[in-house]
Structures are given as C-alpha cells and as structure tokens.
Amino acid sequence: MTLVKEWIEEKIKNEYIRYFEHDKFSYIEEIDEGSFGEVIKAKLANIGFVALKIIVKKNSKEKLRDVNNEFVKELKLLREIDHHPNINRILGITKDSKSYILVLEYANEGNLRDYLENNFASLEWNYKIQMALDITSGLNFLHSKEIIHRDLHSKNILVNNGRLLIADFGLSKKLAEVSTNSIGNKKGITQYIDPQCFKNIKYKKDKKSDIYSLGVLLWEISSGRIPFFGCTLLEYHIKNGGREDPIEGTPPKYEKLYQECWDDKPELRPDIEK
Numbered sequence: 494m495t496l497v498k499e500w501i502e503e504k505i506k507n508e509y510i511r512y513f514e515h516d517k518f519s520y521i522e523e524i525d526e527g528s529f530g531e532v533i534k535a536k537l538a539n540i541g542f543v544a545l546k547i548i549v550k551k552n553s554k555e556k557l558r559d560v561n562n563e564f565v566k567e568l569k570l571l572r573e574i575d576h577h578p579n580i581n582r583i584l585g586i587t588k589d590s591k592s593y594i595l596v597l598e599y600a601n602e603g604n605l606r607d608y609l610e611n612n613f614a615s616l617e618w619n620y621k622i623q624m625a626l627d628i629t630s631g632l633n634f635l636h637s638k639e640i641i642h643r644d645l646h647s648k649n650i651l652v653n654n655g656r657l658l659i660a661d662f663g664l665s666k667k668l669a670e671v672s673t674n675s676i677g678n679k680k681g682i683t684q685y686i687d688p689q690c691f692k693n694i695k696y697k698k699d700k701k702s703d704i705y706s707l708g709v710l711l712w713e714i715s716s717g718r719i720p721f722f723g724c725t726l727l728e729y730h731i732k733n734g735g736r737e738d739p740i741e742g743t744p745p746k747y748e749k750l751y752q753e754c755w756d757d758k759p760e761l762r763p764d765i766e767k
Contacts, residue, residue, distance in 0.1 A: 497561040501586070501593065510572065511585030513537065513596055518545065518587065525604075525648070529663045534599060542599040543584060547592065548663070563663070564593050570662050571595070574638060579631030581651055581660035600651035600658060605710075606719070608652045613717030618744065620655075621714050625747070627657035628710060633765045635659070636700050639668045643698050645706035646685040647713055671697050683727050684720040685709045688757055691732040701759035708754025708762075709737075715747065716740045 505512045518535040524544060525532040533545045548564050571583040582598040602608050605624075609616075628650060635642060642649075644664040651658040664680060687702035709720050720737055721727055734757055739748045756762050 497565055500565065505586075510568065510583075511596075513585050513587045515587045515589050515594075518543075520545075529661075532597075537596075540584070542601070544597040544599045545587070546595040546597055547589075548595070560592060564595070567662055567665075568595065570640065570665055574635060574640065574662075577631060577634045578656065579627045579658055580634065581658040597660075598653065598658070600653040600660075602652035602654070604648045605650035605652060605657065605713075606647035609647070609713065609717045616717075618742075622744075622747065624657050624714050625711050628659065628707065629765060631657070631659040632703060632707060635665075636703070636765045640665055641668055641671065641698060641700055642703050642706075643671075644681050645703055645710065646682045647710060647719075648682075650710065668699065671699065683731070686731075687759070688732050688734075689759060691728050699759070700765065701762045704754050704762040704765065705759075707765075708751040711747070711751035711754065712737050712740075715743045715751070 501510075504510050518537055521534045521536060521542075523531055524534050530547045533547070535543055535545050537543050548560055548567070568583070568586065574580050575582045581600070584596045584598060587594045587596055632642070632645070642659065642662065642665050644661065645659070649659070649661040651660045685706040687696070687698060687705045689696045690698065690702070713720055716737070721730070721735075724730055724735075736752075736755055739752075750763075753761070753763050
C-alpha cells in the first residue's frame with residue numbers, strides 16, 4: 494500500500510493526474526455493480542455529473558494491496574488512451590476513507606444494452622451504422638496501442654449525447670502481457686467470448702478475440718436484442734458454431750462484416766483497421 498500511495502501522490506504532484514477532494518462530490522445513485530466493485534453517479538461542483546468507479550470488491554477477502562494494484566493498472570491504461578473521442582475519459586481520482594476511486598466521464602444515456610432496449614424502435618439505419626463506426630473507431634485506437642479490451646459487450650459500451658464510448662478496462666491488457674493462465678481469458682459474458690476460449694483452456698485472447706466480440710455487438714445493434722436470449726447450453730452452442738440469424742432489412746455489407754468478425758477461425762476474422 495505504501496508504494497502505491499507514494500506512486501499516486503507523486504503523480505498528483507507532477508500533474509500526471511488530477512486529484513479531487515472527496516467531500517466535493519455529492520453521491521446520487523449506483524449505476525452498476527459487479528465483481529469489480531461499483532460505479533456511482535455523482536455531482537462535482539464546476540464540472541457536473543461524473544461516474545465514480547470504486548475497485549473494492551464487496552464481500553471479498555482480496556487484499557487491499559491487490560485492489561490498489563488493480564487501481565494503478567487501470568489508471569495507467571486510462572491515461573494512455575482516454576484522449577480518443579470513443580473512449581470513456583478519466584477526469585481524475587479521489588479517495589474515501591478506504592480506497593482510491595477513479596473519476597470518469599459520465600454517459601448521460603447509459604449503456605448500449607439499456608439504450609437499445611429503450612430506443613431501438615426509433616433508430617434509423619444511418620444512426621445504427623454510426624454506432625458501429627464509433628465502436629470500431631475506439632477499438633481501432635486500442636489495437637493501435639497494442640491493447641486488447643478482452644471484455645467487450647453492450648454493458649461496457651456507453652452512450653453519451655448519442656456518441657458511443659468503450660468503457661471498463663478492468664480486464665484490458667497490453668498484448669505482450671497476456672498469458673495462457675491469465676484470469677481474463679476465462680472471464681466475460683458468454684455471448685461475446687471468443688469460442689476458442691471454450692475449446693482450449695490455455696487459449697490466449699488477442700486482437701481477434703476483440704473482433705469476435707465486435708461482431709456480436711454489430712449484430713446486437715442491428716437487432717436491438719440480447720444475443721442468444723433464452724438459449725440453453727449456450728457455451729456448447731457457440732463452441733460448435735452457433736450464431737445469431739441476420740435480421741431482415743440489414744444492409745448486406747453490414748451483415749457480411751459482422752459474420753466475418755465472428756468467424757470461428759480467428760485468422761479469418763478481419764483486422765480492425767480494415
């Protein structure tokens with residue numbers, strides 16, 4: 494903890510990251526909660542609404558040292574990538590009595606899953622295509638930095654004033670850091686996980702794993718539906734080549750693109766820059 498605290502205090506002093514006093518925030522409501530901790534909507538004077546990401550695991554025996562190491566890892570990564578318009582920006586950090594907290598850009602229209610559920614009936618194809626372009630632009634930027642997200646799904650895509658943002662980099666890594674025993678290779682929402690992870694326990698997620706997830710997201714944008722909703726034996730189904738059916742009225746080039754992205758063979762999936 495001491496080394497982490499010293500590192501953070503040095504970065505604040507050197508203006509590597511902005512620090513906000515914790516008592517300047519007015520907590521409003523919880524946005525999300527999961528194994529990573531929680532995200533809270535708050536208001537900050539002179540800035541407005543922000544999202545506070547607390548990386549403390551509830552009911553966990555995980556050591557505070559490990560939690561703070563995760564905080565530093567995500568902070569470093571966010572500082573490297575947050576200047577792209579389709580990446581959820583970090584505004585700074587704060588600290589309560591227990592832990593450090595990330596202060597993030599607040600997305601006023603929630604996550605993509607909820608947005609599609611509430612607005613799909615009124616969406617035109619030109620905007621659906623723009624949504625797809627927003628995600629691919631953000632992912633292209635990540636991959637250009639040799640970073641893989643490893644957990645792309647519609648709850649990790651935010652919508653802010655109509656613009657889509659890739660968010661939640663808790664499982665993200667530099668490509669060179671990924672190993673066969675990395676816990677992130679097995680984590681995620683089943684519908685979006687590279688089928689190779691189900692076939693080979695030692696499979697290493699890579700850029701093509703993100704491309705597979707992108708393909709599922711593009712289908713979800715075209716349909717407005719949760720992928721494989723109600724499907725039983727989901728992992729078995731996907732591992733054996735099961736995919737969602739195209740939606741009537743989908744532009745042929747768009748349909749072809751997401752089908753190429755979710756190809757079972759990683760080498761046949763397109764690179765993001767293409």
